[in-house]
Amino acid sequence: MTPAAYVHLDLDAARHNLAQVRCYAPNACIMAVIKANAYGHGIERVASALQNADGFAVARVDEGVKLRRAGFTQPITVLQGFVCTDELRLLLQQQLAAVVHTPQQIAMLQQHVGPGQLSIWLKMDTGMNRLGFKGADFNAAYQALLACAAVQQPIHLITHFANADDLLDDKTRRQIDWFNEAVKDYPGERSIANSAGIMGWPTLSVGNRIDWVRPGLMLYGCSPFAGKTGADFGLKPVMSLHSRLIAVKDIAVGETVGYSGTWLCQAPTRLGVVSIGYGDGYHRHAASGTPVLVNGKRVPLIGRVSMDMITVDLGSQPEARPGDPVVLWGDGLAVEEVALHADTIPYTLLCGITQRVAIIDDHHG
């Protein structure tokens, strides 16, 4: 018996997408970004599937510790670094690398006594205005860390794009130039590009230093560019979200469907009820008209998404029955397309899968 709602993972697709990253960035090392439970796919499963990556990146210390406890020995970078000395000790103990982006972190490193040295990525803020040091502060931070016994040398260098998904915005070019200029005399490895940078800005130049690209979304088979899907870039979707019809009924003209009666029946309609809702991570803002696959064919969602169910118009499929299979996104229906109808981006849909959704892949469960 299959579960009511489940995610199927195609881990071969994940390996294929990793190989695509190598084609886009043949001279770079790959830090596979598997934060947020690998964008909803399950961090341990994805880490196991992507053993060929040169390292992993996570957002927070606990995510890195989880990987170490699961036995992963690759380089792992914690993109937010640490915020207290307890976290600093954990990073050292578990041999996790950390992004350093605040004066407080530098002070903690200077005061640290004890064995071991922390591998660090010093972050430059090149215009994202989230994490990192700017201008002269960046160079001062570098000098301070150079003199710090708790820091492993060389210090690696990192920045993050703000608008790389907009190919017409030359802010990305300015970010690249500013970063390269600031780090040109430093020996450490460099890391700039996320998925949009890898796919959209292939002329990224980091000179002859080792560069680490940081793909997240593209590993899961998706495009960060509006109006494009992963398939346009040779990527394959990893996640498919499945459920099934649980009821079929006919609705008369003048009836409304679902909470608040947002959908009004204007012609006799065969309606299907699907066991999926925002309690599973199917976005509540998916509007009437959002495509859903019933028995592999597209039908439109109608009415509001509720916690455990959605309703669809089965007009094109009068033979559909309770128990018939439904795909909300994945193979045959790009999550990017669903995201457009839900007024969001594929990232939030993938990350939003909730605990009650069973995750299965070809090898387990």
Ligand SMILES: *Cc1c(COP(=O)(O)O)cnc(C)c1O
């Ligand atoms: C999440 C993240 C990435 C990966 O971004 P994608 O757009 O998913 O490729 C890369 N670098 C940093 C610093 C991040 O926070």
